[in-house]
Amino acid sequence: MNAPHPPKVAGIDPTVPTPAHTVAPASPASGPGPAPGTASVPAPHPPAPGTVLQDRLAAWVSDLTTLHELTERLTRTGALDPALHELLGAGASLVGAHRGLVVLDPGDGLGPRTTLGLGLGRADLGLIETVPHCALPYDTGGGAEIVHADLLAEDGLDPRHREVAARLGYAASYSLPLATGPAGRLGAAVWFYDEPAEPHERQRHLAGLYVRHATEHLARLLEVERTRACMATVTEELLPSRLPRVAGVQLAARHRTGPRGGGDWYDALPLPDAALGLSVGSVTGSGPSAVAAMGRLRASLRAYAVMEGEDPVAVLSDLELLLRLTEPARSATALFAFCEPALRKITLAGAGHSPPLLIGERRTEFAETSVSAPLGMLACWEAPSVEIQAEAGETVLLYTDGLLHRTGDPMDRAFARLHAAAAGVPRAVRHDPGAVADHVLRTVLPDGPDAADSDEDVVLLAARFE
Template sequence: MTEHGSATPRVAGRAADVPLDLDACAAEPIRIPGSVQPHGVLLAVTEPALEVRHVSRTVEPLVGRAAEDVVGSDLGAVLGPEAAEAVRHHVRTFGDLRARNPLSLDVAGVDGPVTMDAILHRVAVGAGTLLVVELEPAYGPRPFSFPNTYQAVRGAVEQLNGARTLEELYDVAAREVRALTGFDRVMVYRFDPEYNGEVVAEARRDDLNAFLGLHYPASDIPPQARQLYETNWVRLIADVDYAPSPVVPPFDPASGEPLDMTHAVLRSVSPVHIEYLGNMGVRASMSISLLRDGKLWGLVACHHYSSAYMVPYGARAAAEFLGSTLSLRLVARAEERELETELAAQGVIDRVLHAARDSDRALADALAAGPGVLAVVPAHGAVVRADGIVATAGTVPADLTPLLDWVARRTEPVTACASLAEDDPMLAARLPGVAGVLAVQLPDDQCVVWLRHEVVQDVYWGGDPHNAKIAREEDGKVRLSPRLSFDRWREVVRGRSEAWADAHVRAVEDLRTRLLEVMLLRNRWQMAAAQALQQSLLPRALPQPAGWSLHARYEPSAGGRVGGDWYDALELPDGRIAVVVGDVAGHGVSAAAAMGQLRNALRAYVLRGEEVEDALADLDALARRTMPDDMATLVVAVVDPATGEACVGSAGHPQPLLVDGTGRASLADVAVDRPVGVGSGAPRATRVRVPEGGALVLYSDGLVDSRSTSLAAGIERLVTAFGAGEDGGPVDIDEVVEACRDDDSTDDITLLVLAREPDPAYAPAVVAGAA
């Protein structure tokens, strides 16, 4: 057993302070190696002519012709007419070639007919495809058939079906795969979420040392290799000491692309992987992929030490069958275990929510009181903040402010962290004793948080995981190599809690959803109702008259409270466009309801053809008589798209901006009457003209006024934001909102821009953004 060593790989012979960047290993083009393993022959042929476009040099001892001479020949001239006709008939008969492999062929060899297994698939090359024919000497019982394959694994499948636990499944799989294939060692290798692997079962020769329980770093199987494992269930390396046989020509003459060997069973192996196996003393290997939802979940890794080892295609097919069956059983058993955990948590959640529905108790106290949320997920402590009250259960830090502030900044509704020291060292320092956090966010900075203590672990690796690769300097060049030592290496892991199980994370996600329902029942439905009412009254689509563009944005206040802001835009019967931005005093359902009444009434007035000043006067009268407790400001403009002439009226609302054709913005000289509900009774309207390439900008005071910014300063900021288009580029409405937003504002933000398209000979559009 080796203790900790250096964590940074370096190059022998270089200065000790010069680390080597090993990221290039993950970019190795293993799909297109340009060579094959020499125990078979690869040919890529056209269809339907079956003309050879690529061939491996291993064809030469088989047929007695140089690879360069074979390229361009008819397949029948290479393998014999009967073999070529059998291939032609096979590909015409069956659609899914990979499901019908192998095809038995009698190839016309140098010394007479040679029976070979042909494994067929198609590969894309340029705009077309090639048929890839891989030939292996026929081994094993004949004829190859599905019944033979099933009989080979029938007993193993019965044992898998009888296994009751994941651990039993692992053991059965390792034992049966070794019996099926004859390898010296067979391991079941399971990945964690970061693709570090652990040997969870093995069957081996008695004289071999045990690998059971050892861990291996994710870098041992880089991402591009994992993708190939997800594509090909079985991968064989018959002889680790093989000399790769090049494919001739290396690049397709028509497309200039190398031959894609993703699905090739003879595909040559990464030199780094070959050296890795050699360093382990392995002479031959085979892997069987274990998949869950199409993603690599684990591997059955087979190693042979005594010699090279060729596994017949039939045995590999049986192993693939066994691997797919094992994958289904492993996934089913894992899901059963997760379901058991979730069902247990659901029972606790039901009891917690029942207590939370008690309106006579504070919500935080109801959730934290035993057993409460601490029984939903195994943890050492829990914290609940709701309705301004913080309640705790179990063991929690004395000062919870840093934790609650951290949770409030999370962007995800559920955050699971098993190592706070890694994710946020500063916070970890302020929360002694806390290593893991599982947090659920609720509206208005409310939350439920579970805490776990540190769990010190001894993890045993197959070699130092921090030096998974080394570098050698040969002939002045640096070459990557895998590590040399696979000795048992102990690592003490600190600062981490027990990982949060997926089943528990899903349980708290469900708790969050159902708790939101409870919170609505506890009189918090008003916020949702007000939001729904306000959103329903905003126009779903904005008119886009010819030669004009209309853009609008609405954002609720920073506290999430629904205010009385609204905007509207509609096309009038005479073709003019009416645009409105208004703001009812107050927040919540009452403000949203008042906004809806005013919005609908103003729509009715302008649609029946009233002039702007008359519509404002009638709206003020309506508010005085039917809404005595409500007051609103608004600005309305009716614009003739043909001329750009606009009639603008304001009731206590900030004056709109007028942007000229060169991108300069200024306040429009518009008369401002008193707000609706306290109006003068005789409001005035002002006529302005929107020039070509210009715009009329309406906005609410939430965009320009706050506790830290005066109205005048806010309007100047807005004018400056629209003036940003003077350099010839359009102003983006979202950038304007971002530039003018004030964190100190407690009001909604509304911005509406009606822009007139420019004369094509002059400036571009003044505003950009989705309508």
């Protein structure tokens, strides 16, 4: 009697071959017994159909468990590079290989295009790319799998491919396309074997299921990556492409946009009578709406600075009125400084913004500014301005709160960390405002502004007075 067929589970074909039946040996009563002097050897019993079914079910459960663990690990990746590395490692374990590479080459031509290796260096990847495109061991066109079970013995193999395989020491390869109906064509993954080999049917089936899931995950990450790049580009276009040259002062700026796009800005604007206007600020929120609001606010501040820049309080008052009338649901912090480089004199006003930092040979201190509310928080904003007299060689550092928030510390400790970083600027680089900003950035955020786990923008604007 045939064993019952279990239902199909998660795309794995559960067809169980019918076990071969063995005829039971005849009983002594139905035939002659063994010859005299010989021992009776019982015939082997066939495996019970239930045992075969249990073994097959155990194999299915094992496969499903493996797929679940690998896809869970892949789903936890939040960026393209970690996801591609995870794909390579998991695929290698499924097909029994130790080396491989993945090529990301989206079919829509919008990029990004990248190649990552597992157990292969940059030089190795470059060597593989010297193989003619039609003879590569993978197909980024979204075709079927490509199997080279024995490259050195295969007839019709491209001589360059054979040469590269010999130099890199692989004798077989197995490739799968990164392509699905919803995701389209994204590229291909290929794994290499040191000896002639190829994955068996069960390995191919599992690898195919995993790669299909991975392709859909990569498509989502690709869309996020493109959106972030687009937001970063728009933000950079809304900020100064270059800083002006004004006699008596050197300028440098550093800016990092959060992953969702933020509303932090900086600006440096030449004003009449050889004066200079400096501003930094931050609009609440993130994403496209915050970036657009930042662009509108910065453009308006430039206009007010040209008209009445010598009075920073009037500039911010006009900006507050505009924000209240045009962006009633949004608030912003801002700081505007009217600089007279010839006199090394700075007149500034702030609206809920952190105070500037003066960095010099004999002092490193925060400027004494009045406490005021952010723009758009009160019915009418106004705060007194303050004057700062800089000394020759001193640098005034303006920054947004994102620098402090990305430390993850309470604000008092974040301010202390910023002060310590500024005080520790090496004397050899104090003449360069860009080097001063870089030192502060590296010291306050030792893991780098891009590695910090925060959605905050980071802005630093340094002005060194001669």
